Amino acid sequence: MPRFASLMAVLALTACVDDADVEDGANDSFPSGKADGGLDEGSPDALGVLALVNDPATTADSLKAGAHVTARVATNIINHRNGADGKVGTSDDNAFDTLAELDAIPYVGPKTLDALIAMANSEGLVHAGPKISVIFSPQPAATSHTAKIAALIQGAQHSVDIAIYSYSDAGIAQALADAVKRGVTVRFLFDTASTDHNLKTQPQRDTSKSGKIEATGVDVRYVNQVLHHKFIIVDGPRDDVKLAPTAHLAMGSANWSFTGAPSFDENTMFIEGSAELSAAYQHEFDILWRGSRDFVGPAPIQGPSLANVTTAMVPDDAGIEAKFTSANFNPGGSDGATWKVDKTKLTMSDTWVAAINRAQKSIHIASTHLRLRPVAEALIAKKKANPSIDIKIYLDQQEWMSASADAQQVKDLAACQAAATDASAQQDCLYNDFLFGKTVVDAGLDVKFKVYAYRWDATYAIQQHSKYMVVDGNELISGSYNLSMNSEHGTFENALHVTGAQYAPLISAFETNFATIWTTGAGNLDGLENTIKTSATIPMVFDSIAVRWNEFDTLRNLIRSNCKLADSDDFRNNAPAHKTCAR
Numbered sequence: 001m002p003r004f005a006s007l008m009a010v011l012a013l014t015a016c017v018d019d020a021d022v023e024d025g026a027n028d029s030f031p032s033g034k035a036d037g038g039l040d041e042g043s044p045d046a047l048g049v050l051a052l053v054n055d056p057a058t059t060a061d062s063l064k065a066g067a068h069v070t071a072r073v074a075t076n077i078i079n080h081r082n083g084a085d086g087k088v089g090t091s092d093d094n095a096f097d098t099l100a101e102l103d104a105i106p107y108v109g110p111k112t113l114d115a116l117i118a119m120a121n122s123e124g125l126v127h128a129g130p131k132i133s134v135i136f137s138p139q140p141a142a143t144s145h146t147a148k149i150a151a152l153i154q155g156a157q158h159s160v161d162i163a164i165y166s167y168s169d170a171g172i173a174q175a176l177a178d179a180v181k182r183g184v185t186v187r188f189l190f191d192t193a194s195t196d197h198n199l200k201t202q203p204q205r206d207t208s209k210s211g212k213i214e215a216t217g218v219d220v221r222y223v224n225q226v227l228h229h230k231f232i233i234v235d236g237p238r239d240d241v242k243l244a245p246t247a248h249l250a251m252g253s254a255n256w257s258f259t260g261a262p263s264f265d266e267n268t269m270f271i272e273g274s275a276e277l278s279a280a281y282q283h284e285f286d287i288l289w290r291g292s293r294d295f296v297g298p299a300p301i302q303g304p305s306l307a308n309v310t311t312a313m314v315p316d317d318a319g320i321e322a323k324f325t326s327a328n329f330n331p332g333g334s335d336g337a338t339w340k341v342d343k344t345k346l347t348m349s350d351t352w353v354a355a356i357n358r359a360q361k362s363i364h365i366a367s368t369h370l371r372l373r374p375v376a377e378a379l380i381a382k383k384k385a386n387p388s389i390d391i392k393i394y395l396d397q398q399e400w401m402s403a404s405a406d407a408q409q410v411k412d413l414a415a416c417q418a419a420a421t422d423a424s425a426q427q428d429c430l431y432n433d434f435l436f437g438k439t440v441v442d443a444g445l446d447v448k449f450k451v452y453a454y455r456w457d458a459t460y461a462i463q464q465h466s467k468y469m470v471v472d473g474n475e476l477i478s479g480s481y482n483l484s485m486n487s488e489h490g491t492f493e494n495a496l497h498v499t500g501a502q503y504a505p506l507i508s509a510f511e512t513n514f515a516t517i518w519t520t521g522a523g524n525l526d527g528l529e530n531t532i533k534t535s536a537t538i539p540m541v542f543d544s545i546a547v548r549w550n551e552f553d554t555l556r557n558l559i560r561s562n563c564k565l566a567d568s569d570d571f572r573n574n575a576p577a578h579k580t581c582a583r
Helices: 007-016 044-054 060-067 071-082 099-103 110-122 145-154 170-181 202-207 209-215 241-246 275-290 347-358 373-385 403-419 423-430 437-442 485-490 501-518 525-534 549-562 569-573
Strands: 131-137 159-164 185-190 219-222 230-234 248-252 266-272 320-324 329-332 338-341 362-367 390-396 446-453 467-471 475-479 494-499 537-539 541-547 580-582
Touching (some): 044 099, 044 110, 060 071, 060 110, 131 145, 131 501, 145 170, 145 230, 145 248, 145 266, 159 275, 185 275, 202 209, 209 219, 230 275, 241 275, 248 475, 266 501, 275 320, 275 494, 347 467, 347 475, 347 485, 347 494, 362 501, 373 437, 390 501, 403 423, 403 437, 437 446, 446 549, 467 501, 475 501, 494 501, 525 537, 525 541, 541 549
Parallel strands (some): 159 185, 185 219, 362 390, 390 446
Antiparallel strands (some): 159 230, 230 248, 329 338, 446 541, 467 475
């Protein structure tokens, strides 16, 4: 990342500013771009400078003494920060949010910035901080998240911990086998093992996905709830908390399967240099491992972690926090491996709702599902309170529902509530799997659906499988968590909550991805409709397009009117066999 001044320049500046106090011209500005030596917003130096000038302990006198700036520069900076009353720590304080805001202060320019960088360094306020990158799918195999995960495993020195829902990648399989041969210990929490262990014969178990993993020397276990995680910890603080800062993590929406990389819309984040996130994900893995059950195979049994690491044991990384639905569960049973849900807790839902409530300008959501009542209601309330806010929601085709089907689910909910005998039963009715796609459309929110077939079927669905939200362009929530009460109370999920200028490039990447998927198949709808009207063979499955509710309703009606068998029992019950329809 570009820096405004090298360490040698900073040291040289420190040596010379004793001779004359530093001040720029009244309207001098920092260099305007990265290419000409400008300082990145969110870079370690930038964050250190902002921490310095925003620190209540920093005064005009301390800036004069520590940065060797003039009294005029120091006073201008502190007066801005303290607000009209001239006192720090009061309601009118105006802390500097960006370097641009600092640059706007009279007589603050490039020389002043150099001086402030030097002072921030001398006070230990400049930290490298975590590095978070993201890979969006679909991607060719060579540049996919699975290729990078395989490379992380190939570089493992002592341990690999994996928690995954779906897994079938050959490159990762080979990397795990090689790691075990090098003496790396590998623990594998695998949702599929919860069914593989029930296979009736030993040969069946041996040739199952779980059995093949065990055969390479990887210890496989499962939990009694759905494990929907997709994360890996390489050389983490399993047995030594001191390893937290150097561990490597990967997490996101994408499974390690043939659909996750080359087909679906997905995202996977790669994290290094974060002791907090390493500790958080290690702790999550550890509590699940302790509350898991053994697949029972030939691999040596790997015991629990020795460090029992928690985030309280490591420094806090500002602006990032991991969230887990495991906070909604308690282990129980005689073996401690029977997880039971506490329905009073809405750990992940509360995080989403709070971010929606903070929104001032924009909310952009890409999600497979929208079946979570608190989030749907928060979005509707936000739009009603602030009609000008830019809310865009991009959902998978699974969430599209006809007007008649939507009316029926509303009736079903009313009947459920009428039959409910107590508050708990009423809550269960509200938490049922209600699809809110049509509801938010009717409330005036801008919603698109990624559609690719007349009738949805998992065998050919090219899903919108990301699960993220960007608020005001500076706040991100992303992970494995679907927007459904089932995800909150029926599965183990995780998400990363990111805020702050230091993560601006990451959040910007998500905004760019959203703009891309929002226009999926742009301009192709007319051509598809023309094909349906004129071709002898009518496509029942087609290239993905992003459309609004009414556009897909019209498209479905057009297919139905040209394919008389579209709603026949054969087409309905065996959709994979009917990807086209003869006119």
